[in-house]
Amino acid sequence: MTHDWSPSPWGRRLSRSPDWRLRRVDDRFELTVDGQVYSLAVSASNAWRVQSGPVWSTLSIAIEDGDLRLGGLAAAPARELEALWAASAHAHQQDQQLGGANDALARIRDWLDKVDHAQELADAQQRWFTLEQQQALLDARPRLTLDGDALWAIFDDPTLRPQLHGAPAAIEDDLQRWTEDWEAQWASRNEAHFQQERSAVAPLLAQVERRPLSEEQTRAVLSFESRMLLVAAAGSGKTSTMVAKAAYAVQRGLMAPDQIVMLAFNKEAATELQQRTAAAFQRLGLPAGEVNACTFHALGRQIIGKVTGRMPEVPSWAVDAAQGFDQLADIIDRLKDRSLHFRTQWDMFRLVFARDLPPQGEATPADGWDSDGNRYVRTLRGERVGNIEECVIADWLFYNGVDYTNEPHPVLDTGTDTWQPGCADFFYPGTTLYHVHHADGSGDSTPLHARSRDAVQLRTTAAQLRNGDLFDALAEALTAHGLELDPNPDRELPAEGAKPMPDSDLIGLLRTFISHAKSNGLTPADLAERLRELPEDRFKHRYRLFLELATPILHAWDDALAAENAIDFEDMLNQAAEYLEQGRYQAPYLLVMADEFQDASRARARLCKALVQAPGRHLFAVGDDWQSINRFAGADVSVMTGFTETFGPSQVLQLSQTFRCPQALCDASSRFISKNPAQIAKQVRSATPAQGPVLQAFQVASRDRLQDAIYQYLQRLQQQLQSGAIAPGRNGRLSVFVLGRYNADRAYLPAHWTQRFGAQLELSFLTAHRAKGAEADIVILPSMLERSFPSARADDPVLGLAMPHADTYPLSEERRLFYVALTRARRSVAMFTVQGKRSPFLNELVHDGAVEITATTGEPIREQACPVCDGGVIVQRSGPYGEFVSCSSFPRCQYKPRQAATATALR
DSSP, rough: OOOEEEHHHHHHHHHHHOOOOEEEEEEEEEEETTTTEEEETTOGGEEEEEOOOEEEEEEEEEEETTTEEEEEEEEEHHHHHHHHHHHHHHHHHHHHHHHHEEEEEEHHHHHHHHHHHHHHHHHHHTTOOOHHHHHHHHHHHHSSSSOOHHHHHHOOTTTTGGGGGSOOHHHHHHHHHTOOOOHHHHHHHHHHHHHHHHTHHHHHHHHHHSSSOOOOHHHHHHOOOOOEEEOTTTTTTTHHHHHHHHHHHHHSSSGGGEEEEEEEESHHHHHHHHHHHHHHHHHTOOOTTOEEEEEEEHHHHHHHHHHSSSSOOOGGGGGGGGHHHHHHHHHHHHHHHHHHHHHHHHHHHHHHHSOOOOOTSSOOOOOOOOOTOOOEOOTSSSSSEHHHHHHHHHHHHTTTTTEEEEEEEEEETTTEEEEEEEEEEETTTOOOEEEEEETOOOOSSSSOOOTTTOOOEEEEHHHHHHHHHHHHHHHHHHTTOOOOOOOOOOOOOHHHSOOOOOHHHHHHHHHHHHHHHHHHTTOOOHHHHHHHHHHTTTTTTHHHHHHHHHHHHHHHHHHHHHHTBBBHHHHHHHHHHHHHTTTSSOOOSSEESSSGGGGGOHHHHHHHHHTTTTTTTTTEEOOOOOOOOOOGTTTOHHHTOOOOOHHSSSSEEOOESSSSSOHHHHHHHHHHTTTOOOOOOOOOOOOOOOOOOOOEEEEEGGGGGHHHHHHHHHHHHHHHHTTTTSSSOTTEEEEEEESSSSSGGGGGGGGGGHHTTEEEEEEEEEEEETTTTOOOOEEEEEBBBBTTTTTTTOOOGGGGGTSSOSSTTHHHHHHHHHHHTTTEEEEEEEEEEEEEOOHHHHHHHHHHSSSOEEOOTTOOOOOOOOSSSOBBBEEEEEETTTEOOOOETTTTTTOOOHHHHHHHOOO
16 A cells, blocks of 8 residues: 655646655654655544545645645545545544543452452441442542443444453453442342341340330441431330440440440430440440440530640539529620610610511511401500501600601502501601601502691601611601700600510520520621521611620620630530541540430531541431420521431431320321421331320310319329229329420419329429420320410521521421420320410311310310401400400401300300
């Protein structure tokens, strides 16, 4: 074959091409053009192009300085050159494919060797193959230039297969393993390991607790993931599972006892864990003395002490609530003495901005209802105004000593045939200033009702009030009209006026705010950023005023700690976590267990994450998001519901079998709590047989009859015990919890109950919060009343700047608290309510068919629901003109049926 190409003399002349010659030398071309020599690889086919003409062809060659156009090449040599380039390109492509395939196969073999080594090591040590190990291998999996299909295509080509490195059978095996679903394979391997371990430690599973472990508990114990969340239903034996997991780890040599720590939320829970672990280890003949069960704070203090060489001091005022309040009050008094601005802002917030505004479009909270059914809010001066926006303006004027008159102008909403806030007219005696405020955010279309032609008109909107511009504009207008602002917190209030926020309430609010801010590791800059991120329909001016108070108080609180060379509990967690994150302390724990994880704060979660940041550490978090009820104390349920996002690849298991509540109670409580879609779904199954009615609800005519109704219920229990109709509880008596929403519900307990029932009944009063983790045969809920349970007392929204973001589902935390109350019972729950004042939670259970409301004698309640409002019923009332019937929500609901039509229903 010719390996030399050049133009014919005629061709070169006719094409006016320079003198050129192309020669192939091995795998390169040498091109000489007018004495200049260029060298190009034969495989560089994209650098060559032949353009065929009628007689002569032109050769285009790309070089660094541009394209060379060389003409005069005859057709036959041109075709020969094109064929050479095509063959060279194909051969080069095959060489590249083979090179890429052999490189890929080498990298695949190297990765598979790592996989085999890791798996063989886990098998030899009889250990779980953790998600941490799996993820490390997946992260190390090489990225290849050829995908699996391309590699198989090369392997299946008989002309290329011989040129691959390695025996064909070995190559085929490597490719098959490379394209496997490794996560499924590792899951299968772990399942086989689980089955082997279950047989190997059968005696431990049967003896570690009072009863043999269930299948779910066994799986949670033997599955030894690097990060595991155990979602444990109420009464499902989570503590037994934690104790058994520690025993299993020690018995199988996975770790020593002193490499295990159990973290609890209070000393009582930590003590119980320690005692139950010691008892279980003693039964099994294991050394338990070194297993550490402690609170999060105790561990944090130990870590700080080991890093600094001195155990940190926590002053009593940072622990005791009453002392903490006094300390904060002293700090605030000193700030008032030093700064007139701080004192003014403090009093302004208490008197004018104590109440938040609802988001735009939501109903205004009411102080009461007029006789015609319209809601009202009362100002400091005693007026009844239609919404909080008017009230804030009026109170600001009163605080600043400005005389005013106010005339509201409601607007009829034709869609609902109800009067809605429209605009409010403020007049300032002695001036020509006329002020219209549009509470609904409308523009300037509302007609003015000025009292004189020379009136100067000031218009303000809801948006201006919410961002604070309104007060600057109003102050400027008032000053321009000769009115002097005179802020005075001590101005005498009319007897009928609204009561300002007491200093004590604002101090308590700030103490809670500081605790949340520090627990969540939020600096003043973080808090300011959260303020900026608030939606524009929020009362940002109020939040800004609050931060102006909170920021110097927070600094002064920290200064007070520093003055005593001390820290508080929130700092203790964050500082310990920081030492771990920075590597200043290496925790000795290979297994970290966290109890009640649904109540973990961000600071607790951070400490847990730092404790297991080194490879080979295990986090076992146990909790139930359905029982997350401590947001007020810093709990962030998203730490649990978003466990994987916080801690990385994790295994989530469930304990869905309860040993406490009968199935009917499980079904009713689960249906109730599961209406919140943001929670982890589970199907609770019971191993406890029912004993008598599971849910009962009794209604009385008035609140003052509740105590007697509860007395009658306890008396019936006593009689049933004496007659043998019901069996006693575990200690020979029937345990009864009376669970109140607040401590004030203790008043519903019958007087002298101990003398009357103490021999047969073990009666205790607890709040629903305090009952968490406890159980009794019978649970009594004494005040299932509207605005009582669920509570009408909402957290101040300003705490949202420092608190975890709450669920958007209505009353989500109150619903979880009610679920906790229901699931304390081993046998039955008895709820008590009042006619016309039923709790919406109780109404929901009735609507779901879970319970029927009866009189205390057991007779079904027959009453007529109000056809106008939601939740009201028709009741008999007494007035100045005699007996009448109306909705129980009167005067909020104005419905009054004719007496004859309801006489039968009320009997």
